[in-house]
Amino acid sequence: MTHLTSPYAAPTIIYDTATGPIEARLCPGCGLPERLWKEDGGRGHVTADGDSYCCRGCADQTGCTCV
Numbered sequence: 909m910t911h912l913t914s915p916y917a918a919p920t921i922i923y924d925t926a927t928g929p930i931e932a933r934l935c936p937g938c939g940l941p942e943r944l945w946k947e948d949g950g951r952g953h954v955t956a957d958g959d960s961y962c963c964r965g966c967a968d969q970t971g972c973t974c975v
């Protein structure tokens with residue numbers, strides 16, 4: 909992960925699974941993998957700028973409420 913195609917790209921992590929590696933986004937606020945996001949049915953909280961966070965708490969920087 910040494911090159912980013914966009915300065916706005918969310919950080920990602922690669923998981924090795926039984927069916928092959930999958931890429932998942934990480935919350936830019938707390939680093940929580942997307943698969944653990946709970947808000948909006950798992951899609952997380954999307955800001956007006958189009959950034960995806962695990963929850964509104966991270967987007968507003970008031971603290972993650974996912975745990």
Ligand SMILES: [Zn+2]
Nearest residue numbers: 935938962966
């Ligand atoms: Zn977060």
Ligand SMILES: [Zn+2]
Nearest residue numbers: 962963972974
């Ligand atoms: Zn959260």
